[in-house]
Amino acid sequence: MKVESFRDLFETELRYAYDCEQKLVKKGLPTMIDAANSPELRQGLEQHLQETRNHVARLERVFSICGLQAKTDDNDVFDEISSAVKDSISEVEDGSLRDAALIINGNVVEHYEMAIYGSLISFARQLGLQDAVQLLQQTLQEEKAADAKLTQLGESTINASAAQERRAA
Numbered sequence: 672m673k674v675e676s677f678r679d680l681f682e683t684e685l686r687y688a689y690d691c692e693q694k695l696v697k698k699g700l701p702t703m704i705d706a707a708n709s710p711e712l713r714q715g716l717e718q719h720l721q722e723t724r725n726h727v728a729r730l731e732r733v734f735s736i737c738g739l740q741a742k743t744d745d746n747d748v749f750d751e752i753s754s755a756v757k758d759s760i761s762e763v764e765d766g767s768l769r770d771a772a773l774i775i776n777g778n779v780v781e782h783y784e785m786a787i788y789g790s791l792i793s794f795a796r797q798l799g800l801q802d803a804v805q806l807l808q809q810t811l812q813e814e815k816a817a818d819a820k821l822t823q824l825g826e827s828t829i830n831a832s833a834a835q836e837r838r839a840a
Contacts, residue, residue: 702760
């Protein structure tokens with residue numbers, strides 16, 4: 672779709688967000704869960720998978736509010752981020768070091784999503800789509816909380832354990 676207006680830009684970014692969330696539900700988060708060593712990291716990722724399913728449903732409601740059919744546009748930025756996750760899984764040995772790498776990857780995903788949702792909220796507000804604003808804000812808050820949880824897991828146990836593994840090697 673050629674972007675010719677502010678509304679077109681909003682719709683394009685909305686489809687990118689939808690693509691991102693769909694890919695996270697179908698493959699991204701399940702792959703990270705399977706690769707995680709720490710039970711706490713695995714549990715946090717599983718919880719965020721459930722939240723992400725809700726993000727998909729919320730985005731579908733936003734599409735409906737906007738009078739649009741829920742569909743995706745292939746999100747090249749997210750595809751590159753996903754590629755980095757695959758690289759971490761294949762290039763970092765199992766254990767705390769891989770968990771630390773997964774936390775980095777998870778933080779990158781969350782920061783990307785926070786950027787998209789922050790912009791979508793601003794755009795929806797400008798377009799007078801207050802019901803969409805509320806839904807998008809709810810998702811943004813959950814993305815921020817997921818990012819904080821990943822950081823906390825890294826700082827509280829996983830990073831120290833990964834540093835110890837490296838010294839022992």
